[in-house]
């Protein structure tokens with residue numbers, strides 16, 4: 001489970017997150033949706049201990065990331081598509097990660113097979129395509145068989161095969177009882193993947209619901225997203241005295 005509690009983050013004068021709270025339950029793929037700059041990456045970076053919140057916190061299975069003794073066994077994450085040093089092979093990259101958690105070579109080889117990189121495992125990552133780098137990032141995230149997965153815009157720039165592969169993988173991970181949070185700024189990307197949805201706008205919670213509920217209430221998912229984020233903009237344009 002992921003618990004985001006009253007999370008606020010300011011970068012100088014920019015309020016990236018403004019008292020954001022929501023919970024992500026296991027057994028579902030939860031989409032984390034919001035326009036560019038809404039605060040999705042900031043939330044994930046804080047969850048993974050990469051940024052410090054101004055106030056509030058994020059708990060993974062009840063603990064902050066920085067308190068986890070064996071983080072690879074607690075949470076797997078892919079925040080960008082450049083997970084390995086370009087001079088290092090997929091095999092060596094995963095082996096190095098595995099050693100930090102006493103994970104065996106067999107697990108690394110099985111994962112390379114699972115993500116479709118077995119054939120290029122000894123080649124340098126610098127020569128990998130975007131799709132191959134994404135697959136390596138996913139392998140690294142899965143290495144410790146963690147109960148929580150967090151993926152930031154994982155299908156950006158991928159071809160249809162890669163998109164389908166990641167989509168099926170996320171659904172399979174959720175079906176096995178894991179907590180899966182996947183961010184996107186496009187509703188169309190989450191439509192076929194997520195069954196729950198957390199929508200944020202300008203660092204605030206806009207909706208926390210199921211896909212079905214949202215589609216029924218607004219007569220379609222795209223329409224729901226446009227309506228909800230437009231309302232947010234409208235509200236934020238008149239913060240002092242409310243709407244005119």
Ligand SMILES: Nc1ncnc2c1ncn2[C@@H]1O[C@H](COP(=O)(O)OP(=O)(O)OP(=O)(O)O)[C@@H](O)[C@H]1O
Pocket residue numbers: 011014015016034035036037038039040041042043184185
């Ligand atoms: N390191 C930083 N320094 C200053 N401002 C930042 C920093 N990181 C994020 N921001 C600002 O915080 C806000 C939220 O950004 P964030 O990247 O979290 O949004 P996002 O929802 O992930 O957007 P996108 O879909 O474009 O990736 C934006 O206004 C952004 O400019």
